[in-house]
Amino acid sequence: MTPRLSLYLPGDTPLHRARADWKLSVLLLAGIGVFLVRSPAVLGPCAGLAAVALLSVRTPPRQLARHLTGPFVVLALVPAAAAVFQSAATAVTVGLRLCTLLLAALAVTLTTRTSDILDVLERALRPLERTRLVNAAAVGLAVSLALRFIPEAFHRFHDIREAQAARGLSGSPVALLVPLAVRMLKSAEDIAAAVDARCYPPPAARHTERGGAAAAPPPARSPAPAGRKDEEATG
Amino acid sequence: MTSSHTPRRRAARRRMETKDVVLIALFCAIIVVLGLVPPVDLGVAGVPITLQTLGVMLAGAVLGPVRGALACALVVLLTIAGLPVLAGGRGGFGVVPGPTGGYLLGWIPGAFVTGLLVTVLATRPRSRPARQAATVVACLVGGILVVYALGVPWTSVSTGLSLRQSTVTALYFLPGDAFKAVVAGLVAQNVRQAYPIERR
Incomplete structure (x- = not known):
C-alpha cells in the first residue's frame, strides 16, 4: 500500500557509475542550454542523445513505460497546443526541448541514489551557509x-x-x-x-533549550570562525 | 510546552528550533501525501484534481509564512532530488524547466503570502464567520494569485505559448483551485481552533 519512495533503479551501467555531481551539473546546464537554442538541427540530436542515455540504463520495458506515461502526456499536449496556436516549427522546437529535458532527467533520476543527490544538494548549499540564511x-x-x-x-x-x-x-x-x-x-x-x-x-547548530533561554537574548554567535578569518587576513 | 503560548517580541527573528524543523517536515509530508492519494472526486469541469495544492495553502495558513514557505521549499528540494513527490508520481529535475515548473516554484511565495495574510487578516476579527472568510481570502490570494503570477509566465517561456494563451490554459484549472482554496480556508480555520499553535 505504501508507495515506493524512490525512482532509483539499481544497476551497473556507465550512467550508474558516473558521479552524481557530474550528472546533475550536466542536467542543469542542459536545462539552461536547450532554452537558448531554437534550431531543430541542434535540438534533434540533443533529444536523440537523451533517448540513448535513457536506453543505456536498461530499464525493464514495463517499468520504463510506466515512467514515461506521465511525461508523454505533457510531450503530446504541449507541442499540440503550440501547433494550434502558433506554427508547426515552434511545435517541433518545443517538443524537442521538452523531450530532451524529460528523457535526460529521467535517465539521471533512474541511475542516481536519492542519498547521492541529496549529498550533492547539501554541498551546493554549503556556500550559502556562510550567509547564515541556510x-x-x-x-x-x-x-x-x-x-x-x-x-x-x-x-x-x-x-x-x-x-x-x-x-x-x-x-x-x-x-x-x-x-x-x-x-x-x-x-x-x-x-x-x-x-x-x-x-x-x-x-x-542547536538552540539551547533551558528555562530562561527563550527570554534571554540570543548568545553571541560563534566568534571562532570570524577570528580565524581575521588571522588569515592579517597573516 | 509553555513556550508556544508566551507572546514574544521579534518572534520572527528567533532561530529555528527542532520543533520548527519537525513541523516543516510534517507539512512537507502532508503536501506529498495529498499528491499521492487518489484524487478526491470533486467533479469540477472534468479536470482531474488532486489535493496537492490544497496542502500548500494549508501549510501557509496553519504554520505561518516562514515555516509554510519552508515546507514548500522542502517539497521542491525533494522533487529536484528525484523523488516522485508531485501529483501523479512526477518528480526529478526535469520538472523545474518544464511547463509546470513555475507553479511548483510559485508554491514557496504562495505559502508565504497565504501565511502573511492569515496573520494580518484572520487574527483580528472577533466573529467566527469573519475569521473564516478572511482565511479563505488569504488562501485565494496566496494559493492562486501568487502561484499563477509565477506559473503563467513560466509556462509561456517554457513552451513558447504567448502570455495570453498560457493564461487561458491556467483558467482551465481555476475552478478547481478556487474550490481547493475555499476548502483550505475552512480546514485551516478548524485546525487553528482545534489545535492552536504559534504561527510564524
Whole structure:
C-alpha cells in the first residue's frame, strides 16, 4: 500500500557509475542550454542523445513505460497546443526541448541514489551557509524527517478515510484534512522531543533549550570562525 | 510546552528550533501525501484534481509564512532530488524547466503570502464567520494569485505559448483551485481552533 519512495533503479551501467555531481551539473546546464537554442538541427540530436542515455540504463520495458506515461502526456499536449496556436516549427522546437529535458532527467533520476543527490544538494548549499540564511544540518534533518513521515502521513490519511467510510461519510475533504493536520501537529511535539533527546543537530547548530533561554537574548554567535578569518587576513 | 503560548517580541527573528524543523517536515509530508492519494472526486469541469495544492495553502495558513514557505521549499528540494513527490508520481529535475515548473516554484511565495495574510487578516476579527472568510481570502490570494503570477509566465517561456494563451490554459484549472482554496480556508480555520499553535 505504501508507495515506493524512490525512482532509483539499481544497476551497473556507465550512467550508474558516473558521479552524481557530474550528472546533475550536466542536467542543469542542459536545462539552461536547450532554452537558448531554437534550431531543430541542434535540438534533434540533443533529444536523440537523451533517448540513448535513457536506453543505456536498461530499464525493464514495463517499468520504463510506466515512467514515461506521465511525461508523454505533457510531450503530446504541449507541442499540440503550440501547433494550434502558433506554427508547426515552434511545435517541433518545443517538443524537442521538452523531450530532451524529460528523457535526460529521467535517465539521471533512474541511475542516481536519492542519498547521492541529496549529498550533492547539501554541498551546493554549503556556500550559502556562510550567509547564515541556510543551516545545512537543519536542512538535512528536515529532509530525513520528511522521507520518514511521508509513508506515515499516507497511513494516517488512509486510517482517517477508512474510519469515516465506516461511519458512512465519504470524501469530504474538510472532514479528512482537519483530523490529519491536527494529528500531525500533535505528534510534532513528541517528535521534536525525541530528536532533541538524541541531540541530533550538532551542539554548535542547536538552540539551547533551558528555562530562561527563550527570554534571554540570543548568545553571541560563534566568534571562532570570524577570528580565524581575521588571522588569515592579517597573516 | 509553555513556550508556544508566551507572546514574544521579534518572534520572527528567533532561530529555528527542532520543533520548527519537525513541523516543516510534517507539512512537507502532508503536501506529498495529498499528491499521492487518489484524487478526491470533486467533479469540477472534468479536470482531474488532486489535493496537492490544497496542502500548500494549508501549510501557509496553519504554520505561518516562514515555516509554510519552508515546507514548500522542502517539497521542491525533494522533487529536484528525484523523488516522485508531485501529483501523479512526477518528480526529478526535469520538472523545474518544464511547463509546470513555475507553479511548483510559485508554491514557496504562495505559502508565504497565504501565511502573511492569515496573520494580518484572520487574527483580528472577533466573529467566527469573519475569521473564516478572511482565511479563505488569504488562501485565494496566496494559493492562486501568487502561484499563477509565477506559473503563467513560466509556462509561456517554457513552451513558447504567448502570455495570453498560457493564461487561458491556467483558467482551465481555476475552478478547481478556487474550490481547493475555499476548502483550505475552512480546514485551516478548524485546525487553528482545534489545535492552536504559534504561527510564524
